[in-house]
Amino acid sequence: MNKTRFLLTLSLAITALLLAACGTPPVNNWPGLSVDSEKAYLAAGAHVYAVELSTGSEAWRYPTEPNNKHQFFIAPSLTPDGQLLVGSAGTEHVFISLDPATGKENWAAPFLGSKGPWMAAPLVFEDQIYAPNADGTLYILDLQGSLVDSIELGGSLWSKPVTDGRLVYVASLDHHLHIIDPSLNENINTVDMGGAIPGGATAAADGVYVGSFTGRLEAVSSSGQNQTLAESEDWIWGAPALKDDTLYFADLGGRVYSLDLIKDVQNWSDIKPNGPIAASLLPVDDMVVIVTESGEVYAYDPQGKEIWPRPYAAGGNLYTSPVAAADLILVAPYHAEYLLIALDREGRLVWEFPPKEANQ
Secondary structure (H helix, E strand, C coil), rough: CHHHHHHHHHHHHHHHHHHHHHCCCCCCCCCEEEEEECCEEECCCEEEEEEEECCEEEEEHHHHHHHHCCCCCCEEEHHHCCCEEEEEEECCCEEEEEEECCCCCCCCCCCCCCCCCCCCEEEEEEEEEEECCCCCCEEEECCCCCEEEECCCCCCCCCCCCCCCCCCCEEECCCCCEEEEEEEEEEEEEECCCCHHHCCCECCCCCEEEEECEEHHHHHHHHCEEEEEEEEECCCCCCCCEEEEEEEECCCCEEEEEEECCCCCCCCCCCCCCCCCCCCCCCCEEEEEEECCEEEEEEEEECCEEECCEECCCCCCCCCCEEECEEEEECCCCCCCCCHHHHHHHHEEEEECCCCCCCC
């Protein structure tokens, strides 16, 4: 598939999102994925699934029976105190906490204070939940789900906030990166990046790295100063991935980049797997895993050489960023036979996860 097809898919997703915000039928979007040491957590429409990493079997699903007002697509977020946070992009904008062991609700009541759907995963930092919403507001909750504060940022917030250990950074589709001081719960700086930032930022020692629809990869300091590090040939959707002193990123033209931050040089040249790349890349061990809209999974070594004999064909489209768990690589296809696929580090199938009622 090409960029035009990807943009059509994106346009339909945005239209559905806007309709959902107005109270019409639920959104359809690609799934959200996260893991802990024992389970994978997959937000895939009517349900959030917990899947055993050892077997690929279903541990639980939430809710047990589908609720046509609820649709889950953001990556479930694990908290330091053992909660699993998820939000609905359906017509009822619930934000809830689940027990990762059982899938039961933790809070006495869900948070229902947003005006729009939840399209971004929250950040937990210093015992507070920073939850960005498509209504342009950053909601700040305590760990019991009570509203502490809210900050109106504008635009539509589709990506998870990140922190450099001192400040919180929130990206928006309206081209802006907002810098939040958690000690004040205030937006202390706003940086115009010149293009939409759907994939969010990646934390650095004193700031963040950001890619945008300008095609630029930039470093933004905690004071709001930005510097262009590299330019791609097309829009950048996914957040860059940092390993050691190298940033890995890709563009919607399907090109892949490896930037040495110390030498300020590109390590790779002319690497272009099959199809647009919206997901973030996954550096793990001595490889970088890449998924494409064409539904294929690739692995490259640090020198840019393809490792596996052939890419793994997952089917459907791959927009969700791959995740490493123990010795597994997990990918979550969109519009495919299986919702979740586990590969080993050699690119061989370990298990596939079809839920009991895949089309609910």
